[in-house]
Amino acid sequence: MVMNRSSLDGFFDPSYLENILGNFTQATGLRIEAVNYRGETFSIPGSLDRSPFCQCIRNNPQGNKRCIDSYKRATSEAVKWDEPYFFRCHAGLVIWAVPILSKDITLGSIICGQVLLWKPDRFFIQELQDISKGLKIDPEELNQAVPNLSIISADQAQAAANLLFVVVSHILKNNLRALEEEKAYKVLQQQLHDQILKRKKGPRRTDISYESILKDERRFLQYIRLGDKSRAFATLENLIIKIYTKSTGEPQLAKDRIVELAALTSRAAVEGGSDAEQAVTILSSFYKKLENMERVEEIIYFIKQIVDEFLENIFILADKKHLSLVKDARSFILHNHAQPLTIADAAQHLFISPSHLSRLFRQQLDCTFNDYLTRVRVEKAVELLKKPEFSVKDVALAVGFQNQSHFAKVFRKYIGVTPLVYRNSLF
Numbered sequence: 254m255v256m257n258r259s260s261l262d263g264f265f266d267p268s269y270l271e272n273i274l275g276n277f278t279q280a281t282g283l284r285i286e287a288v289n290y291r292g293e294t295f296s297i298p299g300s301l302d303r304s305p306f307c308q309c310i311r312n313n314p315q316g317n318k319r320c321i322d323s324y325k326r327a328t329s330e331a332v333k334w335d336e337p338y339f340f341r342c343h344a345g346l347v348i349w350a351v352p353i354l355s356k357d358i359t360l361g362s363i364i365c366g367q368v369l370l371w372k373p374d375r376f377f378i379q380e381l382q383d384i385s386k387g388l389k390i391d392p393e394e395l396n397q398a399v400p401n402l403s404i405i406s407a408d409q410a411q412a413a414a415n416l417l418f419v420v421v422s423h424i425l426k427n428n429l430r431a432l433e434e435e436k437a438y439k440v441l442q443q444q445l446h447d448q449i450l451k452r453k454k455g456p457r458r459t460d461i462s463y464e465s466i467l468k469d470e471r472r473f474l475q476y477i478r479l480g481d482k483s484r485a486f487a488t489l490e491n492l493i494i495k496i497y498t499k500s501t502g503e504p505q506l507a508k509d510r511i512v513e514l515a516a517l518t519s520r521a522a523v524e525g526g527s528d529a530e531q532a533v534t535i536l537s538s539f540y541k542k543l544e545n546m547e548r549v550e551e552i553i554y555f556i557k558q559i560v561d562e563f564l565e566n567i568f569i570l571a572d573k574k575h576l577s578l579v580k581d582a583r584s585f586i587l588h589n590h591a592q593p594l595t596i597a598d599a600a601q602h603l604f605i606s607p608s609h610l611s612r613l614f615r616q617q618l619d620c621t622f623n624d625y626l627t628r629v630r631v632e633k634a635v636e637l638l639k640k641p642e643f644s645v646k647d648v649a650l651a652v653g654f655q656n657q658s659h660f661a662k663v664f665r666k667y668i669g670v671t672p673l674v675y676r677n678s679l680f
Contacts (some may be wrong), residue, residue, distance in 0.1 A: 270424065273364070274298035277420055281413055282403070283368070287353070290332075292325030305647035307367055310344050311392060316388045319343040324350070326614050328362040337414035341441050342367075346402070349414045351421050363421055368403045370410065381504065461499045462548075469495060470514065475520040475632045476587045480583065491562060493553050501611040507549045511556050515539055524628075525616040526579075535562050578603055579617050582610060583625070590629045596622040631657035631667045638676045645672045 269426045270287070277297030278285055287296040303311065310316040323342045327350035331338035348366040353359075384391035397606075405413075459509070469492040476485035492514075500507035519536045523529050539559045546552050585599050597621065602605040612620050630652040637648040646657050649672075654660035664672045 265392050271298045271338060271419060273424055277417060281416075283365055283413055285417070286324075286364045287361060288324050288364055290325070290359050292321040292323070292326055293365075294324075295361070297331060304367060304398065304403075305401050306344070306346075306395065307425065309395055309398055310384075310388070313388045313390055315408050316344075316390070323348075324364055326360070327364070328352070328359075331464075332359050337418050339410070339414070344384055345377060347410060349410065349417075351417045353421060353425065365413065365415060365417055366410065368405050368410070370405065371408055373399050373531060391421050412665060444476065461495050463499070466492065466495050466556075468497065470517070471635075474517055474521040475635060477518055477560075477563065478525040479629060479632055485560065485564065486557075489557065493556070498551060506548075508543075508552055511541075511552050512543065515538060515556055515559060518560055518563055522566070527563055527566045531566050532563065535566070537558055537666070578605065578610070579613055582613070582622075586626055586629055588624060589650060590633060594626060594653065595653070626653075627663060628667065631664055634660070634664060634672065635668065635675070638672060639679055645676065647674065 258302065265415065270536035274285055274287070276299045277283075278301055282301075284303070285298060286294045287298065288294050302308075302386055307320075312322060324342070326337050327348065329522050330340075331350040331352040332354055335354060337349045337350055337666055338349050339347065342348050342552050345365045347370050348364060348368075349360040350364055351390075353361045379647060381395050381399070382392055384390070385395050417555075469488055473485060473488040473492055476488060493511075496514075500510065519532045523532050536559070540553055540557060543552065546555070577645050579604055582599050585602050586594070589598075596610055598609045600610045603610065611622055614620060614625060618625060620628075631651045634648050634654075637643050638645070643651070645661075649660035652660075654663070661673075662673050664675070668675060669676075
């Protein structure tokens with residue numbers, strides 16, 4: 254698939270293209286042209302004009318057409334092989350074309366070179382005579398322009414082509430990511446807008462309170478600690494919409510709340526088993542990006558990204574075998590926490606010794622098997638206490654505590670209040 258000139262602006266930021274490729278020109282002394290799939294020049298990055306030799310050829314209508322045709326063929330070959338394509342143009346100069354290819358869409362190529370790989374000899378001069386005659390150009394004018402042509406070695410030409418290929422690939426990757434992010438911003442903006450309209454049209458009881466935001470926040474952090482990705486993201490979506498809606502007209506307020514949420518997510522991820530150093534690195538990277546963000550949609554987009562990173566890093570361990578064992582142990586606990594459960598039960602399920610499993614929990618999650626089991630039971634209890642049809646005793650039994658007083662003691666240790674006090678605060 255090919256794109257016309259007017260479509261190229263959707264793939265490139267012109268100023269970014271000029272800046273990066275202009276730096277290449279300045280560093281190498283080689284001029285470049287960006288051409289479309291028809292071989293037509295649409296940009297000349299940098300400050301280097303065409304050489305007097307090329308200007309002489311281009312000033313001739315037939316010569317100009319031959320240049321365009323040769324660029325068109327070179328672009329086609331470069332795209333075909335997805336690598337720099339070397340060729341001699343119709344005027345005898347060495348040129349290479351680097352493809353501009355994005356998702357199988359041919360945008361064109363970057364033309365570079367227009368040089369000689371050796372000093373002009375009598376064969377080259379004779380070739381110029383033939384070119385002059387064919388184009389009806391004054392041969393003396395063309396001969397006088399030859400000394401201004403750059404002469405480089407074949408190794409230099411290959412190195413420049415390789416470097417330009419890397420530069421163009423970087424531009425493509427950077428712009429593609431920017432386009433995808435911009436598209437995501439627009440989708441997110443529309444979703445947020447739709448939710449705001451829905452709430453405005455709905456009954457009065459849909460008004461958002463900070464209490465409801467904090468409840469969603471606690472639920473979200475609970476899922477982060479448990480490593481429950483699907484529920485974490487579902488809750489995050491609702492939480493973000495509430496924050497955005499509550500702070501409409503006050504973007505700084507939304508920004509502050511999301512920054513706070515990022516910090517809380519980082520701590521919850523560490524409690525769930527993420528490496529503390531890695532969590533700090535992810536959070537620091539988010540803060541740096543935040544400095545250049547103005548739109549709330551951007552900030553929301555990136556908070557989703559770092560939540561995904563935190564969840565992915567909860568169980569990124571150095572040893573893949575250990576990773577699998579810890580993941581399986583965690584899954585076993587999540588599905589069997591309501592039953593009387595010991596480390597021996599989990600070890601038997603995994604076909605390893607209890608001592609080995611105990612060591613894995615300490616090494617990889619920085620807690621004991623029982624600590625993790627208790628944390629899961631308490632988090633599940635928090636969910637059930639929100640359902641008025643369950644008594645505190647029912648909740649205790651449902652999550653695996655056989656003794657109600659022991660349940661109350663453990664719950665208070667983790668949550669800060671007894672189950673009954675927590676239940677009463679909800680209704």
